[in-house]
Amino acid sequence: MPSERERIVIIGSGASGLPIASQIRKETKEKDITVITTGTHIAYSPCALPFVLHGVIPDFESCIMKTPADYEAVGINVLTQTTVESIDLETQRLETTAGVIPYDTLVIATGSYPFMPPIPGVDAEGVCVLKTIEDAQQIEKSLEGVENAVIVGAGAIGLEVGSAMIARGVNVTVVELLPYVLPLILDPDMAQLVHNHLMDIGARVICGAAVSEVLTDEAGKVRGVVVADEEIPCQMVLMSTGVRPSTKLAKDAGIETGSSGGIVTDSSLHVKVGREYLPNVYASGDCVEVIKDFTYQRTISPLGTSAYRLARVVADNIMGRNSYLLPFTSPNVCVVGQLQVGSVGLTTHTAKSSGIQTTSRVGSGPSAARYYPKRHVITSKLIVDNSRRIVGGQIISDGSGVKCRIDTLSVAMASKMRVDDFAHVETCYAPPVSALVDPLTLTAQSFFDVC
Amino acid sequence: MPSERERIVIIGSGASGLPIASQIRKETKEKDITVITTGTHIAYSPCALPFVLHGVIPDFESCIMKTPADYEAVGINVLTQTTVESIDLETQRLETTAGVIPYDTLVIATGSYPFMPPIPGVDAEGVCVLKTIEDAQQIEKSLEGVENAVIVGAGAIGLEVGSAMIARGVNVTVVELLPYVLPLILDPDMAQLVHNHLMDIGARVICGAAVSEVLTDEAGKVRGVVVADEEIPCQMVLMSTGVRPSTKLAKDAGIETGSSGGIVTDSSLHVKVGREYLPNVYASGDCVEVIKDFTYQRTISPLGTSAYRLARVVADNIMGRNSYLLPFTSPNVCVVGQLQVGSVGLTTHTAKSSGIQTTSRVGSGPSAARYYPKRHVITSKLIVDNSRRIVGGQIISDGSGVKCRIDTLSVAMASKMRVDDFAHVETCYAPPVSALVDPLTLTAQSFFDVC
Known part of the structure; x- marks a missing residue:
């Protein structure tokens, strides 16, 4: 009698659920895989939605x-519109x-939902969130005839959608509870550059x-x-x-x-019930x-x-390879108007609130040789702890060059x-694509400038 | 009686000589500094010269x-046209x-000169080299009326000048003694992409x-x-x-x-005479x-x-900080036609000739989300040794994204x-500037793909 096939069920079809299904299927045909989602569309990029609203991605279908x-x-069974x-x-x-x-094996990949502040009128028609493709389609539809819009929350998505709306001729006001924009990823000095740019483009x-x-x-x-x-x-x-998770x-x-509100797991991503981690249930x-990381x-x-x-670790473990999760520095980048804005690791604020003493430096330099016709300004901030380890970085450019520099910091x-040591790492140079000394290196060197 | 001022003399006004002078002067006014050069122009970028010939940098003056x-x-004394x-x-x-x-202190920063192969006719009128601004001006002058040009040597400068000439309507033939283009920085498989591009643009x-x-x-x-x-x-x-040095x-x-032909120094860059390193003479x-590095x-x-x-180490030591030189991975990038080509560390060939066994993988991926209208193909090759340390990398893009990824590899x-570990490093993502998984990460992951 053949042994029964293992039944793997994944709740959620987002950026964790589907990669787990795909990775396992790539490796074996000997397991049943079912993915369950309440949504209609799967396998689209939520991060693309502001850029569809902006018009730089032609339509919603493109990002599916x-x-x-x-x-x-x-051979992956997908149940849509199923709760x-x-x-x-x-x-x-x-x-x-x-x-x-x-x-036999369960993966809980239920994702997160937009937090709605409990204020009067928050359920009114015209109050939107942007999380799913359906949300974005709703915004697209509601935008007709909108002259003035208010974005509540100056996080990455808020600012990306805000600049999309500005590009479409809407008057945009951004309201942020905290004292500066992008407060979770930037310090006030760097946030000011984004603030200025938002004003420059008319927000x-x-x-x-x-x-x-x-x-109402x-x-x-x-x-x-x-x-x-x-x-x-x-x-x-x-x-x-x-x-919120x-x-x-x-x-x-x-x-x-x-x-944090999130599901507790061990480093192999098994969920916890009572004192026990369940070997066949992952989140x-x-x-x-x-x-x-660091805190x-x-x-x-x-x-x-x-x-x-996270998906890679779950898939590895389901396939019998002992894989474990390391701490997160969560490198990120967003595009706000003409600015690229990125960060990784701790901000000065998050370090301080965890009792980590830090020092920081900010510096600017060009993305290409200074005599080269096309170039951008790269402004970077580096944050180091008492042992001079790099614990955070923030980079802003008025054109390009943020994504890979954040990745470089992430490797460091x-x-x-x-x-x-980072300040002494060799970097490469050719006039069309860089300055002789990279702006990020200059900022690192400024930590031990003797003059 | 005041103590006499230390007299620092630097022979050479290139990318080592002048930074040493500037760094010391930034730190102190208490030393005399003299820079001696045979040339007329100083403080220009030799790497810019192909791009002036190309026309993307408007004139030679721009790169001074x-x-x-x-x-x-x-307060830095510069003696030009002085031998x-x-x-x-x-x-x-x-x-x-x-x-x-x-x-009192001497720095020998005499640079290098173009090697001329000893072949008949090599001294003829119309045979050029490109090292100095005067060389480039000579080429610019000689280019008038040139229909066909031959580039001997398919290194970075040869190919950059070759593609500049093509852009100016010259028929270009590139002749390389070794079996493939850019042989010092690429392996044959990656070189083929450059070879194909050169043919595409008409070489x-x-x-x-x-x-x-x-x-003649x-x-x-x-x-x-x-x-x-x-x-x-x-x-x-x-x-x-x-x-040649x-x-x-x-x-x-x-x-x-x-x-190698180069001046022998200790790691503080003091030169060697007999059995002795001279404390007051640097190269x-x-x-x-x-x-x-690695070999x-x-x-x-x-x-x-x-x-x-090298200049930083010399300046540090002259200023009394014990600074030392680490091994070189020599990250580099060049721009050939529309291609950006970079490398760092060992090629498969240079590893093998040093007795280092290596494994490599090549992979390609997009520079932006695949539904994003503007994106480039990033092809990367990673070379690892028996302990799976990264010992070399090569990256080619048909648009952008090489410089910073080479720098990322350099940090790694x-x-x-x-x-x-490199394959598990977090990288950042936003649809306009990256794919969800960076192409370089994909290549790293392919070393342990299980399927």
Whole structure:
């Protein structure tokens, strides 16, 4: 009698769920794989959505990379528009809107949802969030006739959508509760460059103030917001105030969540129930609590790249390779108007709040030789701890050159490199593509400038 | 009675000589600094010259960054058109065409000169080299009326000038003695991409063959070259067959040179005479023998970036900080037509010739999300040794993204990172500027792909 095939069920079709399914299928045909999602579209890039709204990506279809049929064709069963109602860890069965689904191995990759601040009027027509393709399509539809929009929250998505709206002729006001834009990834000095650019492209930016109310007209449509004592008229509000891990399903099943709100796992991503980590139940993606490098704080890292990193560990372990998760520096980059903005590791603020004393330097330099006709200004900030290890970096360019420099810093930080060593690393040079001394190297060297 | 000021004399005004002068002057006004050069122009970028010939940099003046007067203004004495005829290490004096110049501390930064293969006709009118701004001006002048040109040597400068000439409507034939283009920095598989591109933009490329003779007309002007049994008609020949360290002056003074031809130094860059390293005489730049990382071979590293790295060590030591030179991976990038081509560390060939067993992988991926309208193909090759340390990398792009990725590899190699760790380093992502998984990461991951 042949042994029964292992049934792997993955809840969630995002940047963790699908890569796990694909990786396992690439390696073996001997397992059944089912992916369950409440959505209609799968395998699209949520990070692309602001750029579709901007018009630089021609349409929403373009950012859908695969269909359920593409997965079926390689033997991955995808159930769309299907909600998992409960997980029974004892009997290893899911109650779903498509019936009971048994599993041998379960992956909880339920992702995250947009946080909505509890303010009056937040449910009004014209108040949007941007998380799914359906959200973006809703925004696209609602944008018609919008003259003024308010973006609540000056994070990456808020600013990317804000600059998209400006490009489409909408008057945009950005309201950020914290004292500066991109507060989770930048320090105030670097944030000022983004703030200035937002103003240059025509945005109004209000920091250090909350939206206390969304005002509506008689039809229940948004007509403005209240910020401090001011009424700002608008026909659309984008709530871009962060995400929270989607863990209700896991919690209801008795799976532990941590102080960050994310699902607690061991470093192999097995979930925890009571005192035990379940060998056949994994969590992956935005819903997982991970460890932040250098501070060892528990956090979630809701980036596509983080989801993919988690997915690799889960897939490795399901395939029997003991793979484990390292702490996160969460390198990231966003494009706001003409600016590229990136960061990795700790900000001065996050370091300080974890009791890590830091020193930092900011420097600027050109992306190409200074006599070369086309070049950009690369401004970089490096943050080092008491042992002069690089614990954080922030880079802004008015054109290009951020993504790879953040990656370079990420490699340096993964090696626990000291800034002194980083400043002496050889870099390459040709006039069209660089200055003789890279701007990032100059900033590193400024830590031990003797004059 | 005040103590006499230390007299620092630097022979050479290139990418090592001038930075040493500037760094010392930035730190102190208490030393006399004199820079001596045979040239007229100083402080220009030799790497820019092909791009002036190409027309993308408007003129030669643009790439001159400072004049002797600029240096005089900060108290650095620059003697141009002055030849040092001999160094007397005993009396600490130089015989020069401007008279006798005494020194307390001497820096020999005499650079390198273009190697001319000893073939008949090599001295003919129309045979050029490209090293100095005067050389480039000569080429610019000679180019008028040239229909066909032959580039001898498919190194970076040869190919950059070749593609500049093609852009100006000249028929170009590249002749390389070794079996493939860019043989010092690429392996044959990666070189093929450059070869194909050269053909795409209209060049003829002949590899594995030598120019045995330069043919001249009755007036002594170039009329062709002989390659194997073929006569190739041309009105200009660029000899781009590498450089040799300029060490005659040093050798005549009794200073030791090594198997590479470069001046032997200790790791603080003091020169060697007999069994002794002279505490007050340094060598810096292209004329110095350095150590190649991973193989520990003696070599010269004739790159602007290497010259600058050497300069920092010399300046540090002159200022009393004990600074020492690490081995070189010599990261480099060049721009050939629309291609950016970079490399760092060992090629498969240089590893093998040093007895290092290597494994390599080649992979390609997009520079932006695959649904993003503008993107390039990044092809990368990674070379690892038996302990899976990365010992070399080669990257080619049809648009951008080479320079910083080579730098990323350089950081990884400086940290002696294993490819397994490199493949797990977090990288950042936003659709306009990257794919979710960086192409370089994909190549690293392919070393342990299980399928």
